[in-house]
Each structure stands twice: as C-alpha cells, then as structure tokens.
Amino acid sequence: MIAVTGATGQLGRLVIEALLKTVPANQIVAAVRNVDKAADLAAKGVLVRQADYSKPATLASAFTGIDKLLLISSSEVGQRAPQHQAVIDAAKAAGVKLLAYTSILHADTSPLLLAEEHRATEAYIKQRGVPAVLLRNGWYSENYTMGVAAAIEHGAVAGCANDARLATATRQDYAEAAAKVLTSEHQAGKVYELAGDTAFTLTEFAHSISQLSGKKVVYQNLSEADYVALLEKVGVPGPFAAVLGNSETGAAKGALFDDGHQLSALIGRATTPIVDSIKAVL
Structure with a gap:
C-alpha cells in the first residue's frame, strides 16, 4: 500500500496519476485534509x-x-x-517501511530561508529512525511561468536573481520521479538532488517569452528590497514576499542550480525545457 499526503494539491494529484500507471488503484491511498476534494480520485x-x-x-x-x-x-x-513532525511520528507508529519526503535542493547547504524547515524535517526523520528517502526538489518551472501573462502585459520580468542559472523542472517531472521512487526497491537511505537538465537565466527566460509571444519582454533586475516591495504591491502577502525575495537572492548564489541530472535519470527521459513550459502557458 502506497499513501500520498497532500494528494489533492498540485503535485500530489500528479503523483497519484503517475502511480496509477503501474499500481492498482486499490493499493493507493490519497491522504487529504478535505475528502470532498478527492471525489475524482475516489471515482478512479x-x-x-x-x-x-x-x-x-x-x-x-x-x-x-x-x-x-x-x-x-x-x-x-x-x-x-x-x-511534518506529526506525520513522521504517525508513520513511525504505523510501521511504515519507507518514508519519501519532498525536501529542497541541496537542503543541507542551501542559503534559502525555505531550507530551514526542510533541514529540521530531515533531521527529525533521522532522529526518529524511520527508513526514508529524500527527494530534494529544485524549483518548479511553474513558479516562473505563472507570471508569463503579466510579463507580456508589462513588457518585463522582474526579479533579483541577477544572472543566476535556474535549473527548474515541471511539477510533472518531479511527480514522475516520486512515483518511480515509490515503486522501486532499496530506496531507504538515498538522497536525490532533483533539478532540470537545462538551466536558464531570467534574462534568457524573458527573451524566450519575447520570441514565443511576439511581444518585447525584458528582465528587470531589482534589489531584493525593491523586488519584495513590488511583490507586496501586486498582492503577495508580506512574509511570503520576503521568502520569495530571499529565494531569488539565494538563486544568485547558486542555490537553485544543479547539473547532476538525477531527475532525468529517475524518470528515464529529459526534463521539460522551460521553453516548452512557456509554450504550454501561451
């Protein structure tokens, strides 16, 4: 029996769909906060x-x-x-034989504020002695492509990552990797650093939007403070805007780049290029 928490979320649903390709539906558990939102999964x-x-x-x-x-x-x-500690405790008590956790890329050394809670979770998993595999996911391509329409409207992509290279992949890529690990043997103790095969800068990202949309879009590099202020201006809550600003600054230090190709090795194909993700949005 394989269970997926957050199964009605954007990543969780994709993991369930990937599992259904090789695992009988009655051997998959969608663990969700609101069971009503999982009616479509139950129907399958x-x-x-x-x-x-x-x-x-x-x-x-x-x-x-x-x-x-x-x-x-x-x-x-x-x-x-x-x-996360509550989930780990419950998994330990239930005798779960393998816990797979979606952490963050290079969690042990990452300068990102977001990494702190992931490090704490990884440490707690080790402390509790639950057999585990760490899926250290890099940035989702959707984190950037969700802003394509606004970029076209305003003629600019804003950020504070300078010329950092971003090795993103789609949620679908990460979901297939999770499903692969969950259906493979001898995974306990492994740590996967998962990122896209092809990295890009935000200048290149803006250029790709321009080429594909026919509208001029440039990258506007701001200070972290100015970028956070811009995010707040367009409605992003202050604390989360600060986290996003910190993440961009961390990216400038290489926090969102990895060229180990562990993700494509797991899923047996190249990860989805950012250009393809932009095309899908357009």
Missing part, C-alpha cells in the same frame, strides 16, 4: 482517507496498513516543521 478507485497535518489524530488512522508513504511538504511556511 483510489482509497481516500482524511489526513490533516495539524490534526495528528487523523494521521494514525490514515497510515494504517501503509507500506510506503510520500510526505509532500506542507504549503504553510512557518508551520512546516511541527506539521
């Missing part, structure tokens, strides 16, 4: 169980009989460490 034969990171009592029943568990990191920045 996937078992749906309530599992709320903030309600440990729900986790014990959700993980009963589970052999392998994918812990997709919580989206609640600042609350991740205690939420």
Whole structure:
C-alpha cells in the first residue's frame, strides 16, 4: 500500500496519476485534509482517507496498513516543521517501511530561508529512525511561468536573481520521479538532488517569452528590497514576499542550480525545457 499526503494539491494529484500507471488503484491511498476534494480520485478507485497535518489524530488512522508513504511538504511556511513532525511520528507508529519526503535542493547547504524547515524535517526523520528517502526538489518551472501573462502585459520580468542559472523542472517531472521512487526497491537511505537538465537565466527566460509571444519582454533586475516591495504591491502577502525575495537572492548564489541530472535519470527521459513550459502557458 502506497499513501500520498497532500494528494489533492498540485503535485500530489500528479503523483497519484503517475502511480496509477503501474499500481492498482486499490493499493493507493490519497491522504487529504478535505475528502470532498478527492471525489475524482475516489471515482478512479483510489482509497481516500482524511489526513490533516495539524490534526495528528487523523494521521494514525490514515497510515494504517501503509507500506510506503510520500510526505509532500506542507504549503504553510512557518508551520512546516511541527506539521511534518506529526506525520513522521504517525508513520513511525504505523510501521511504515519507507518514508519519501519532498525536501529542497541541496537542503543541507542551501542559503534559502525555505531550507530551514526542510533541514529540521530531515533531521527529525533521522532522529526518529524511520527508513526514508529524500527527494530534494529544485524549483518548479511553474513558479516562473505563472507570471508569463503579466510579463507580456508589462513588457518585463522582474526579479533579483541577477544572472543566476535556474535549473527548474515541471511539477510533472518531479511527480514522475516520486512515483518511480515509490515503486522501486532499496530506496531507504538515498538522497536525490532533483533539478532540470537545462538551466536558464531570467534574462534568457524573458527573451524566450519575447520570441514565443511576439511581444518585447525584458528582465528587470531589482534589489531584493525593491523586488519584495513590488511583490507586496501586486498582492503577495508580506512574509511570503520576503521568502520569495530571499529565494531569488539565494538563486544568485547558486542555490537553485544543479547539473547532476538525477531527475532525468529517475524518470528515464529529459526534463521539460522551460521553453516548452512557456509554450504550454501561451
């Protein structure tokens, strides 16, 4: 039995779909906060169980009989460490044989603020002695392509990453990797640094948008403070805007780059180029 937490989220749904290609639906558990949102998964034969990171009592029943568990990191920045610890404790109590955790690229050395809770989670997994595999995911291409329409409208991509190279991949790429690990043997103890095969700078990203859309788009490099202020101006909550600004600055230090090609090796194909992701949005 394989369980996926956060199964109705953007990544979780893709992992479930990838698993369904090789695993019978009745051997997959969608562990979700709101079971009503998983009606489509239930219709496919996937078992749906309530599992709320903030309600440990729900986790014990959700993980009963589970052999392998994918812990997709919580989206609640600042609350991740205690939420993840509750999942790890429940997995330990349930006798889960393999815990796969979606961490962040080079979590042990990353300068990103986002890495702190991932490091804490990795340390707790080790402390509790749960057999585990770490999926250290790099940045999602969607983090950038979600802003393509605005970039075309304003003629600019804004950021504070300077000329950093960003080795992104799509959620689909990362989801297929997670499914591959969950359906493979001898994964406990492994650490995967997962990133896209082809990296790009934000200047190159803007140029690609220009070429594909026919509208002039340039990259506008700002200071971290100015970039955070811009994000807040367009409606991004202050604390999260600060995290995004810090991430861009971290990228300038190489935090979002890796050329080990472990992701493409896992999924058996090249990762999705950013140009293809831009095309899909357009």
